Amino acid sequence: MADGLLKLQGIEKRFGPVDVLRGVDLEIAPAEAVGLIGDNGAGKSTLVKILAGVYAPSGGTIAFEGSQVRFGSPLDARAAGIEVIYQDLALCEDLDVTANVFLGREPRKRFGPFLWLDRRAMRAEAGRVLERLGIELSPARMAGELSGGQRQLVAVARALEFSPRLLLMDEPTAALSNEKIHHLLNLVATLKERGVAVLLISHRFTDIIELCDRVIAMRDGKISAEIRPQSHRSTPEMMAEMQAALSGELPGAS
């Protein structure tokens, strides 16, 4: 992994007296899918929020595409090529699908002294990205009217509209039926083929085994184990090993 896409070194995060992250080292290569498991409070979501530019780390360095980065806001992270799909999807229910896809990064055009939303371009482009992802949904629908599965797809479309290099997914399948989960995982697999790296947080080990090249377990704000699926190993064995990593029975592999 000489040319890693993302390289975290000694990432720390404190909230007041609480050490949530205590020196996280993590590398992700282009087109690599990494699963992240850990109990509640292990620090997974905090790690994602640091990568997403929501929190600034208290210590440690982040290198992205070979250069040191410091994200001051979610916009910085998105501009660098990191998109996030949050567990609750973070959609605005009172806005339509188009507005949600472009939220925070609306294309604008100058007319007179002011910049105006380029509504026509947004509508057309939202239609295109939905079609490309095989999503049958009118871009004019209100997000509040959509089913859970449809909202999920809108969140995916929003993340992919801006061609990310790294996609962070925090429990993306929590609210989905099995069929919808399959659709989503297929979608992510095609992204991976196109060179997008994925960091997937999930409680569903089956999703992780299906998608990921490598699994990282977190415990008490640190990486506690790394599991590489080997071809000879069966799914139940893999599940058992992940379970063991969570309960701290495995010595750190990394």
Added chain:
Amino acid sequence: MSSAAAPPAPSPTDPGRPSDPGEFFKLAYKRLSESIGAIGVGLLLVLLLEIVFFSLQSEFFLDWANFKNIGRAMTIIGIAAIGQTVVIIAGGFDLSVGSVMAAAGILSAFLINHGTPFALAIAAALGLGLIIGFFNGSIVAYLRINPLIATLATLSIVRGLAFVITSGQAEVISNETYLSVGTGSVFGIPTVVVLLIVLFLAVGFILPRTRFGRYAYAIGSNTRASRLSGIRVPRWQLCFYGLSGLLAAVAGCVTVARTGTAEPSANITAELEVITAVILGGASLAGGRGRLFGTFLGLAVLAILANGLILMGVASYWQQVVKGAVLLIAVVWDELRRTRRDVD
């Protein structure tokens, strides 16, 4: 349209045309509610009922002069309601508008009476409104104080200062230009009504076409999602409250132009009427929902109600009771709409 005896099934060659009156109304309702919302349709009906009722009650109601009165009565509350609509869409609340009106009016009158040119005095008054708005916005956005409490404090501070600075005295103005804004008309329409309509159209044009408007809806709909997608929420909240303060100042100057005096007690409790109009117009206290056109209709419903009651000779104490009742109905309606949405 085909006769009532025609078969109920629409002809296959002409599916768009309704075949009986019931269908026709359903279709008309659908089209209308798509463009102005179900609330807009409801308000239009209420407006129509009011007009029919009051024109039967009073021979003076359907008079051009009376309509000019209604329009004039709408301006002060209406101009402030534009800014309030934006703030409420963004999930906020601005109780300070009545006080800002008084303060801005006093500043403009004081400056003009001390020899400041008209335009400069107005600019200073509007600047004051903008600054108070930014002050509200920064307390809400950066100190994360509940907007109800924050702007209640501003309401009290600004009103109090207005009394302190003027020692409770009214400032009478004699500036011709200023007074002519209040009394003049453009093509037979009172200047202040033209101003109201222009401001409604301008902000109504801006809302769906700029980040300013879109982020008001986004932040009101889901503040967290807005922040996570990179919207600088506090900065925009500052802008929304700034607009509310600015427009309240405009309303304050209109008050002075119409009455010829600036009093520290002017527009007391105006904020309640402003908020009544906005909520009645369909903006949701939960944020994320509302239309300027709805606010305009809510405003018209209230203004016609007040005007009609006066023409009917109903005592002004009763008018206050009716206004309060209308506010209650509007808020309960908002609550019912919200809970129904949660059930879905």
